[in-house]
Amino acid sequence: NAGVTQTPKFQVLKTGQSMTLQCAQDMNHNSMYWYRQDPGMGLRLIYYSASEGTTDKGEVPNGYNVSRLNKREFSLRLESAAPSQTSVYFCASSVPDGTRPQHFGDGTRLSIL
Amino acid sequence: QKEVEQNSGPLSVPEGAIASLNCTYSDRGSQSFFWYRQYSGKSPELIMFIYSNGDKEDGRFTAQLNKASQYVSLLIRDSQPSDSATYLCAVTGAGNMLTFGGGTRLMVKP
Numbered sequence: 001n002a003g004v005t006q007t008p009k010f011q012v013l014k015t016g017q018s019m020t021l022q023c024a025q026d027m028n029h030n031s032m033y034w035y036r037q038d039p040g041m042g043l044r045l046i047y048y049s050a051s052e053g054t055t056d057k058g059e060v061p062n063g064y065n066v067s068r069l070n071k072r073e074f075s076l077r078l079e080s081a082a083p084s085q086t087s088v089y090f091c092a093s094s095v096p097d098g099t100r101p102q103h104f105g106d107g108t109r110l111s112i113l
Numbered sequence: 114q115k116e117v118e119q120n121s122g123p124l125s126v127p128e129g130a131i132a133s134l135n136c137t138y139s140d141r142g143s144q145s146f147f148w149y150r151q152y153s154g155k156s157p158e159l160i161m162f163i164y165s166n167g168d169k170e171d172g173r174f175t176a177q178l179n180k181a182s183q184y185v186s187l188l189i190r191d192s193q194p195s196d197s198a199t200y201l202c203a204v205t206g207a208g209n210m211l212t213f214g215g216g217t218r219l220m221v222k223p
Contacts, residue, residue: 031209033211035213040121040215040216041215042117042201042213042214042215042216043157043201043213044213045210045211048210050209058210090156090157096209099144099145099164099205101147101159101162102211103159104156104157104158105156106155106156107155107156
């Protein structure tokens with residue numbers, strides 16, 4: 001049982017390049033989330049998808065787009081990477097009622113030069 | 114603006130002692146409260162969750178919630194060096210969204 005799987009685990013980009021971070025979960029959760037974690041700042045929500053077919057902005061959505069491909073998969077795209085987007089990105093999933101915990105993937109460590 | 118505040122630490126305790134980690138939150142409508150442990154370079158993993166005022170115990174861990182004071186804490190009894198990590202407090206408010214605190218770094222010294 002893999003839980004939440006993120007790919008890639010590490011990536012280095014040049015400013016202006018684009019890339020897509022992939023996330024898949026096998027727990028049959030309706031809700032999925034993308035966070036970024038910067039030193040000393042905890043996790044900040046970028047985008048979330050409460051259910052298949054819906055996506056909404058979180059706290060820090062600028063510079064990102066998302067796609068909820070199906071119930072299992074939720075991708076995060078950086079169209080034109082900037083050094084300020086250097087961070088660790090976590091994908092998470094949960095049941096949608098807010099009372100259950102979110103389960104996290106292992107993270108993607110992204111550096112933008 | 115919703116906020117969840119934690120002392121960044123480090124909180125240093127000797128092995129075998131009780132570690133007390135604290136968290137305050139600003140949204141009075143918050144309903145669910147979670148503690149995650151995060152080892153360096155790893156993803157957050159759930160330690161405990163609590164919904165009602167009072168204490169909830171699970172092994173060496175006790176979560177305490179006081180909604181009137183907007184305060185949630187995590188006690189770790191018989192602290193072990195393996196408990197050394199960053200502990201993240203997370204709170205669910207309107208829209209069922211989680212807001213995370215910045216985390217408290219705990220160091221348990223042998």
